[in-house]
Amino acid sequence: AQSVTQLDSHVSVSEGTPVLLRCNYSSSYSPSLFWYVQHPNKGLQLLLKYTSAATLVKGINGFEAEFKKSETSFHLTKPSAHMSDAAEYFCVVSDPYNNNDMRFGAGTRLTVKP
Amino acid sequence: DSGVTQTPKHLITATGQRVTLRCSPRSGDLSVYWYQQSLDQGLQFLIQYYNGEERAKGNILERFSAQQFPDLHSELNLSSLELGDSALYFCASSNRLARDEQFFGPGTRLTVL
Numbered sequence: 001a002q003s004v005t006q007l008d009s010h011v012s013v014s015e016g017t018p019v020l021l022r023c024n025y026s027s028s029y030s031p032s033l034f035w036y037v038q039h040p041n042k043g044l045q046l047l048l049k050y051t052s053a054a055t056l057v058k059g060i061n062g063f064e065a066e067f068k069k070s071e072t073s074f075h076l077t078k079p080s081a082h083m084s085d086a087a088e089y090f091c092v093v094s095d096p097y098n099n100n101d102m103r104f105g106a107g108t109r110l111t112v113k114p
Numbered sequence: 115d116s117g118v119t120q121t122p123k124h125l126i127t128a129t130g131q132r133v134t135l136r137c138s139p140r141s142g143d144l145s146v147y148w149y150q151q152s153l154d155q156g157l158q159f160l161i162q163y164y165n166g167e168e169r170a171k172g173n174i175l176e177r178f179s180a181q182q183f184p185d186l187h188s189e190l191n192l193s194s195l196e197l198g199d200s201a202l203y204f205c206a207s208s209n210r211l212a213r214d215e216q217f218f219g220p221g222t223r224l225t226v227l
Contacts, residue, residue: 102147104159106156
């Protein structure tokens with residue numbers, strides 16, 4: 001069975017400093033991996049996805065993530081945090097051969113301090 | 115805007131009642147998924163439909179049911195409501211091609227008093 005673990009439930013950074021949100025996955029297959037963002041009282045928005053092409057994936061709003069098979073990780077990074085990045089971030093693993101069965105991590109709440 | 119619509123946006127009801135949440139998927143998407151998000155349980159997958167047929171079940175209670183209609187919109191029915199059913203309910207859709215992401219609607223916030 002596949003699963004994801006988000007290693008930090010809460011991350012706090014200062015505006016203009018780098019962001020690192022950590023995610024480890026477990027999957028029997030070659031997985032699809034996603035990062036979604038949820039702003040308060042909003043739905044989930046796709047930031048980026050990995051689907052076995054390039055291991056470094058660029059997403060929206062300056063975010064990127066690197067798929068590391070040897071470490072079973074898919075960490076999300078951004079060079080410089082902006083106040084508008086404050087939100088909840090979800091790492092997701094999907095089994096494309098099983099009805100796109102998606103397993104969500106518990107989420108990481110990102111706080112950005114001025 | 116993901117292209118997935120959900121109605122109503124908010125719903126307040128009493129324990130024991132029954133409600134229906136509605137979802138319209140993105141144009142062309144055949145698959146609809148329902149999720150429940152609560153503070154204590156996080157985001158949980160409930161059920162998936164593909165082109166009118168149930169395809170996968172997650173942590174869906176027997177008091178809950180869903181269906182997908184010929185026009186591909188879907189409804190989630192919640193009955194004998196309890197206080198603990200208060201949550202955000204999301205609908206998502208996908209093309210169900212391999213490796214396709216899901217697109218989420220804005221959610222319906224259900225409050226059971």
